[in-house]
Amino acid sequence: MELLQKLTILSDSAKYDVACTSSGIDRAGRRGSMGSCSAPGICHSFASDGRCISLLKVLLTNVCVYDCSYCINRRSNDLPRAAFAPRELADLTLQFYRRNYIEGLFISSAVLQSPDYTMERMIETLRILREEYRFRGYIHAKTIPGADPGLVQKLGYLADRLSVNIELPSERSLNLLAPDKHRQAILRPMGQIAAAGAQSRQELQTYRAAPAFAPAGQSTQMIVGATPESDRQILRLTEGLYKKYSLKRVFYSAYIPVVEDTRLPALDTKPPLLREHRLYQADWLLRYYHFSAAEILTEEEPNFNPYLDPKCNWAIQHYGMFPVDVNTAPLELLLRVPGIGPRSAKRILIARRQAALDLEGLKRIGVVLKRAQYFLCCKGYGGSRQPRRETVVRALLDPMAFNAGCEQLSLFSAPQVQMLADTGLPPQIAGRMVQEEVVTRFAQKM
Amino acid sequence: MCCVFESFRRKTLPLAIWPPEQAQLTLYDCRDIPTEPAFAVRVERSLRPALGPRAEELVHLAFLSGSGEKELLLLRFLHTAFARGTAAAWDYAHPDTAPVLALERAVTEEAHLLMGFVRFQVHEGMLGAVIRPKHYALPLLRPHFCGRYPDSDFLIADLTHRVALLYRGGRAEYVEIEEGFRLPPPDAEEAEYQALWQQFYKTIGIRERYNPTVRRTHCPKRYWACMTELMDER
């Protein structure tokens, strides 16, 4: 088979994998080798769906002995199949890397013959890259569930980041949709990787030349919308994973129906992109804003508000806690103010040591006053005096949920807007109607 | 002050060489003020001790900006800064500091984008790329690419500023380039890798999530002409 055809099949099969970041490790270049890594990661392109392309994301093969129902590569699906030879993939990676198309390789695979056999071929690919070609760029490898722990260990010393996909948010769903995979077979390697990573970091502290095990940490991903879990369940699971396995990232992928199956949403179901977006926003709140999952979603409201980002939603529900004085508040409190992000919060901390901040100064720093004005006070501004609640709600609403004034129906519109538009109403008008209703309803609740 | 700045700019910024047409563009404010190299060296040398390392870095980076206002904004900043000392660079909310920080951010952000968006072609073992940035980003790309490809010779041609970064035999230098500079046409092997990359790019996007707006926000169209996978989509 020609290389072009192989690449097409094996990138097409890999495209639903979310993670494409090259972040988490700094590694300078060195004479006699090729490549380097930069901790913030580098995006090399953006695909037609707006997602970053940083790594050559392919499967080593899409031939699979398993039959997970949500997956296009499952055994029972009729699909063109292909496999890279390890050296072939290593060569392609290097050629792409030289031309600065990519930061490195994201290698995963369907299960060819057995998990161990598949892992050995992945290891061989990375060995060629690292040892023969002296490649110092980024490598993300996805371990195969059920593979021997010794092989996971080997893979970890060649890759920068490892991932084990948790696939679905609950054991029940996993049993139902991926009968060949077991929760334990997923969590065990996660635990192993976390432990090996911690040990390697310790060794590196005492002995600088010690080999590094997955120095950019591990990540995972789960499919959202194929199964009935609530947002709260998903977010609590996420929080647990960050704590227990010190994961670097949890990725979510809105389920796109790829197969007709009675256990799954119908083929014409739209991917829940707004929900996925809210999950990422909440995930940011966990990682950068000192929020806990229990603060973001409660038992009474276990699902995200489609119309507000989770931080604004929290602010409206805790309106009594504001205004925050930007000239004295600690970082955690600054981060609770809608319109202040981690970057502007840090700048506030530095700038207020030089002089007390007023509204003009905050604007120059990059605070979004349109939202923040109702939640802060500063020099010369005692806070917004008794604003109309409707005004506050209106300032916080996420325009994206209301079709953002676009003529075409956006994939990110709230379900309510989509439903109205489906009855034949122009999307712009549907968006405006829902918005008016939401403003009144939320203002009453405040 | 104008004179200080002008000479400062021309003689002492060690970051880069300046293409002639750009020097002319910015000369007009200060045209009739004679350059005094000794004085300029003094200003440049006093930056760090008088204003601190952060201010020095800020001035150097903001200076690479392609904005027509940068001289004026930098001048204002230096004026306040020399009066206030090291605090000035940290006063993010100050009307004279904030705009210079914005210049700096624009420059570093574009440089960061270019670290990903530069596309090399291989010609007889040498890598060649063409870019058209708004800001003069080559000095920031230099350590990145020299570290990334320590053993390959390469050239990055900045057509906006008519300067190329040339890395040969382990040494980097800036060279002036002609108007209408072009890379040689790709040979068969190069064409094959370009085709593979274009095919990968097409395949990796998910049709059900098509989102041209987000793509444009992350990767503005002005970069597309120099990117192998996007030049045909313009």
Ligand code: SF4
């Ligand atoms: S094992 Fe992986 S590739 Fe195979 S069917 Fe399951 S999810 Fe798909």
